[in-house]
Amino acid sequence: MTLKIEEILSQAAVKIGNISETPLLDAEMILANVLKISRFDLILKRKESISVQDNTKFQNDLNRRTNFEPVAYITGEKAFFEDVFYVDRRVLIPRPETEFLVLKAIEHLKKTEKKCDVLDICCGSGCVGLSILRVMDCNLTLSDILEDALDVSRINAEKLFPEGKDIRFIKSDLFSSISEKFDVITANPPYLSKSDMEKYVTGAMAFEPAAAFYGGESGIEKTIEIIDASFDFLKPQGILILELGHEGAGYIKDLRNIKGLEIINDYSGIERVAVISPRRSEN
Ligand SMILES: C[S@@+](CC[C@H](N)C(=O)[O-])C[C@H]1O[C@@H](n2cnc3c(N)ncnc32)[C@H](O)[C@@H]1O
Numbered sequence: 001m002t003l004k005i006e007e008i009l010s011q012a013a014v015k016i017g018n019i020s021e022t023p024l025l026d027a028e029m030i031l032a033n034v035l036k037i038s039r040f041d042l043i044l045k046r047k048e049s050i051s052v053q054d055n056t057k058f059q060n061d062l063n064r065r066t067n068f069e070p071v072a073y074i075t076g077e078k079a080f081f082e083d084v085f086y087v088d089r090r091v092l093i094p095r096p097e098t099e100f101l102v103l104k105a106i107e108h109l110k111k112t113e114k115k116c117d118v119l120d121i122c123c124g125s126g127c128v129g130l131s132i133l134r135v136m137d138c139n140l141t142l143s144d145i146l147e148d149a150l151d152v153s154r155i156n157a158e159k160l161f162p163e164g165k166d167i168r169f170i171k172s173d174l175f176s177s178i179s180e181k182f183d184v185i186t187a188n189p190p191y192l193s194k195s196d197m198e199k200y201v202t203g204a205m206a207f208e209p210a211a212a213f214y215g216g217e218s219g220i221e222k223t224i225e226i227i228d229a230s231f232d233f234l235k236p237q238g239i240l241i242l243e244l245g246h247e248g249a250g251y252i253k254d255l256r257n258i259k260g261l262e263i264i265n266d267y268s269g270i271e272r273v274a275v276i277s278p279r280r281s282e283n
Pocket of ligand 1: 094121122174
């Protein structure tokens, strides 16, 4: 018996209802990916049936979701800012809250007349730096400690800029292999503590690289290392724009007397981004 798309979807939503907060949406995204059509077209075709091969592929993909694998890894893509990024298990799945970091960087770059040198450290899929480059003409460097992450960044650079762009990719433990100075450094560093890792990195998050989450015993260590080192890698008017974790703002306000620090709340009122211009106060 061949089932219609709408019946396949409602059965699928029941099947993954206990592991997902958005079971119908997940099922639609997975099926649209199998059929290589948009979710919108899938809904328009809801009265049609699909081939046995497509249904088999869909059921296999749905089983992966039943085992908690995130939809983005199953479909191999995640929408972020103005684009759709390729993702797989080598990188963190870009989070919507990180779009705020991109916005703040673009706002700053728009105020600058010259073509800026931008470094996105801890780049993962490249979503932060490449999203900036889509909007602002700049000299972009992407760096990460994992060669795997840089490989995914390269895939995204080719996908977003098929005409080719002069982007540098550097494998580096924070700044250890970086030798120049930049106008803007962006970072969404790992910021979970040891206890956060045990509490939150389960289910779907356990599929993502642990290196993308673990910021040190109390979670803030990598953030502090970046702030402390950034002084040496920023030009005189340069700024560092950092995404903060849950308690990040409190930590950095307390832990250090950081020069030129501004904490910015996102649209939900959460202290999400730190903008630091450590060298400006020297002038
Ligand atoms: C929270 S993820 C952010 C990825 C991406 N920027 C995003 O926003 O989706 C943190 C990234 O930092 C990288 N990372 C972890 N430790 C690092 C280190 N010591 N030096 C450089 N990168 C590091 C991880 O491999 C991961 O890609």
